[in-house]
Amino acid sequence: MNPAPYEAAPLEIRADLAAAHRRARDHLARPGAWWDGRQRVALIAETRHALQCRLCRERKAALSPAAVVGMHDSLGELPEAAVEAVHRIRTDPGRLTRSWFNNVIRFALTPEQYVEIVSVVAHTVALDTFARGVGIPPLPLPDASDGAPSCHRPSGARPGPAWVPWIEPEDLTEAEAGIYPTARPPADIHRAMSLVPAEVRSFFDLCEHHYLGPLEMRDFGREYRAITHAQIELLAARVSALNRCFY
Amino acid sequence: MLGAAAAGGGVPHGDRLVEFAEAVLADSDEQLLRARSALRGSLGDAALVDAAAVVGFFNAIDRVADATGIPLDPERVPQTADFRAALGLDAFTQARS
Numbered sequence: 001m002n003p004a005p006y007e008a009a010p011l012e013i014r015a016d017l018a019a020a021h022r023r024a025r026d027h028l029a030r031p032g033a034w035w036d037g038r039q040r041v042a043l044i045a046e047t048r049h050a051l052q053c054r055l056c057r058e059r060k061a062a063l064s065p066a067a068v069v070g071m072h073d074s075l076g077e078l079p080e081a082a083v084e085a086v087h088r089i090r091t092d093p094g095r096l097t098r099s100w101f102n103n104v105i106r107f108a109l110t111p112e113q114y115v116e117i118v119s120v121v122a123h124t125v126a127l128d129t130f131a132r133g134v135g136i137p138p139l140p141l142p143d144a145s146d147g148a149p150s151c152h153r154p155s156g157a158r159p160g161p162a163w164v165p166w167i168e169p170e171d172l173t174e175a176e177a178g179i180y181p182t183a184r185p186p187a188d189i190h191r192a193m194s195l196v197p198a199e200v201r202s203f204f205d206l207c208e209h210h211y212l213g214p215l216e217m218r219d220f221g222r223e224y225r226a227i228t229h230a231q232i233e234l235l236a237a238r239v240s241a242l243n244r245c246f247y
Numbered sequence: 248m249l250g251a252a253a254a255g256g257g258v259p260h261g262d263r264l265v266e267f268a269e270a271v272l273a274d275s276d277e278q279l280l281r282a283r284s285a286l287r288g289s290l291g292d293a294a295l296v297d298a299a300a301v302v303g304f305f306n307a308i309d310r311v312a313d314a315t316g317i318p319l320d321p322e323r324v325p326q327t328a329d330f331r332a333a334l335g336l337d338a339f340t341q342a343r344s
Contacts, residue, residue: 011292017300085314093313094339101316118314126307133271133299135283163316189308192315203311210304226293227264232301234258238268239305246339247312247319 009136020209021130021139024123027202029142033152034113034196035120037144042077043086043120045141048128049075050090060092066100081108082117089121094244101163111164112153112195119199126206157195167194179204181214189247211236263289264298271302 002009003018005025028044031037050056053073059065065088074083085104088096105114128138156171168191169180179200180186193199211217211232216224225232240247255261263286270282287295319327 011296013296014293017296089310089314093310096313096316098316101314115315118311121314122307122311125310126303128303129271129306130299130303132279133267133283133302134296135279161318188317188320189312192311192317203307207304207308210300225297226291227297227301228259230258231260231264231298234256234261235264235268235298235301236305237256238265239272239302240309242269242272243306243309243313244339245309245312246336247309247317 005139006136009134011134013134014209017209020206021127024127024202024206025139025142027198028120028123030145031147031149032116032120032196033150033198034110034116036149037147039078040116040120041141041144042075043082043117044124046075046078046083046086047090047121047124048138049073050087053087053091056087056091065092065095079108081105082113085109085114085117086121089118090125098163115164115193115195116199119193119196119203122203123206126210130210152197154195154197160191162188162192164192165195166191167197183214260286260289267295267298268302271299272306 001007002013003015005022006013006018028040029037030040032040035043050072055068055070055072058070059068062068072080072083072087074080074087078086081104088100101114105111109117131138152175154167154171154176155173156167156176157165158168158171159165160168167176167179169186172180176194176197179194179197180190190200190204193203208214212224212229217229220229223229227235255263255265258264263282267282267286270279273279283295286298290298
């Protein structure tokens with residue numbers, strides 16, 4: 001039998017991958033820095049619900065998403081700006097722009113809340129896309145844990161070249177220890193969510209088990225998965241091209 | 248990797264892997280059933296699990312990159328200039344944002 005949460009899966013799921021998914025699910029259900037557990041579970045549900053949103057489908061089909069106005073089909077649990085962020089990030093990420101981001105955070109969301117939304121959506125997409133790939137149902141929504149958000153904002157976070165503030169390695173404090181690799185400077189993708197450090201830790205924990213660890217990805221003398229480095233990179237490149245991801 | 252990715256870029260079983268990635272991201276369950284079955288037949292269950300994990304992660308990390316507006320890492324700008332131009336990547340919305 002497979003380990004939880006994949007006891008019923010009809011094919012063998014790697015134990016380390018299942019364990020990473022358990023950690024991710026538990027992380028998502030706990031209070032974050034800026035959203036509580038109930039709101040984070042609502043963000044997961046809204047991420048899934050976005051795929052059925054009529055406005056998102058019409059925008060996706062339009063030459064420009066900004067040309068289509070209307071209301072999202074939402075579950076009604078989250079503020080309107082959070083719904084807009086979740087739906088756009090889930091359904092049309094390749095056409096997000098800085099002006100869209102500025103509008104989203106101008107009145108209703110802080111950059112910190114926004115980054116946490118990005119993380120919850122990304123965790124959900126990783127787990128749900130995996131489930132679709134292997135042909136099993138998405139994991140059930142977790143039970144939200146009680147408690148208030150920590151409201152921890154890293155003291156060293158400051159504006160950089162991204163839309164959101166981030167932490168340069170030299171500005172890390174003990175509270176953010178371990179969010180970046182130690183052997184080399186962090187890539188921009190590693191810094192992207194550092195405004196909410198716990199999300200970096202959790203997301204890159206998933207990375208090591210879905211993809212490869214930082215040392216494994218550069219060790220071309222050995223294969224760590226049932227597919228080779230070349231096959232992994234081919235998949236990664238094709239997915240990113242389909243998503244029109246420039247980075 | 249932008250076009251139909253014929254022959255899977257010269258990677259063993261690349262065509263099956265590309266078909267699988269495309270099917271996971273597409274809406275058609277029938278297309279995915281075919282692609283999944285073909286991949287399992289060629290590479291086995293463990294490869295299917297690992298391929299689904301990679302597709303899942305990059306479908307997620309693309310969103311982190313796009314939603315936070317991170318630029319290309321400075322050292323990669325000159326390294327990738329030729330193939331960004333050849334593949335038309337500089338026309339992507341994020342490249343201009």
